[in-house]
Amino acid sequence: MTNTFIHSLFGFVEKTFVITEFEIRKLRHDFTELITRALQPALWLLIFGQVFSRSGAMHTGNIPYLDFIAPGILAQSVLFVAIFYGINVIWERDLGIVQKFLASPTPRAALVVGKGFSAGVRTLSQAAVVYGLSLLLGVKVNWSPIALLNVLLIVILAATLFSTFSLVVACIVKTRERFMGVGQVLTMPLFFASNAIYPTAIMPGWLRTVSHLNPLTYVVDALRTCMLVGSASSFGLGYDYAVVLLCTTVLALIGARLYPQLAT
């Protein structure tokens, strides 16, 4: 019994990395995606960040506004890459790729989580750009290896979380047109009902409650804690990790159940 469990767990982990490996190989053949994706956080930091930093409208306590939003923009870029990830799955379904993978003995959860991790890899170029610009703009970045490692881990986990969410949506709507519509509708509340570009303290009470149910809030909190010098976590880093991991696991389980429906 235990042996079977360990064997399936090992198989799951191994196959997850096989799926991720081949997604990375695709990027190696065509890395233009990494470059175009890196532009988005740069524009947000340079245009939106600069303007709002000057306006002084946002009260972010003892840290400057630009410092405050640098981790928020990183979280936002991760969200934007990941939330449209499901469109790839619909594309692969319209070809016959999903069907062929599903007809193989690969565990369904490995197909789902493997895709999620690869979304994480795609966001690393954005992390690099946010760090580079933060350095130029004088953001007080915590360069300790532990902090950097934490940021790396959170970024990959967050991308896995939101891309798995996207995959679940894709499994339900099944067509590109419907998916684009739903994706747009989901992105707005996820982003603005979070602490990414303003503190939740300035929100009306009901919105603050919503923001506490939004996993992006915990991603941003964790990133802000690890990326900046002297930024205290609102919820505790352990709590942030727990929320993100729990949401990812639940979504991966739902995704693994729904994924086979793409072949029907």
Added chain:
Amino acid sequence: MDKSEVVLEIKALTRRFGAHTAVDSLTLSVNAGEVFGLLGSNGAGKTTTIKMLTTLLPPSSGEARVAGFSITIQAVKVRGAIGYVPQSVSVDGSLTGYENLLIFAKLYDLPHREQQTRIREALEFMGLTADGGRLVSEYSGGMVRRLEIAQSTLHRPRVLFLDEPTVGLDPIARDAVWKHLVDLRTNYGTTLFFTTHYLEEAESQCDRIAIMHLGKVAALGTCKELEMSLGDARHTLNDVFVHYAGSALDSGGTFRDVSAERATALRLG
């Protein structure tokens, strides 16, 4: 290879979509090493049948055993014993031919030491050795199909399911694909179960065929037997098809079926 061994046993297999019965109590069996063709007009239930046999779609009722395993309660074992080439393009254009094979070698748990040898052999077998390092998006339609077959047979499946394997290919590419499929059977005893629209293909390649009409098997046997079933030897397979499947004008499949088929033809052609 024991030719009398049954590798595919289908009993009263049925699939309903709402009020519509796509496959209606299908019963047939296929022997090891046989080349078996499933014919019928669009919407006759061929693809639904293949999807159930490859465990992609659960049956509404009935049962089938593939390579000795039940498709309903031993789905993972079935998946390990079969290969599947869907109608639409199923290799990844953004990877090389070699990489497309490598990922399946890993997913099917081929022993690490054997992976490279198997891939090399598979590329050679399908006449793709020189193109293994190229991106698949640069391949011709015939090469794509041959790579798909290589990918689906890397783990030496007992049964290979092919849904319209030659749709959208020109006659030369079609012949090349068939030459390789026949070689697979000769060398590894692979049972081939495929659907097709092309009657001449069924006639020249199949040991036996089944003609499906409105979800049911309307006729089953060797081409000769079916031609004789109309009364005398003057009848062609075309006459047989019209006799059992009726006019193709009254069905035609769903919008999605037709657009998927045209998209495949466009990509491969």
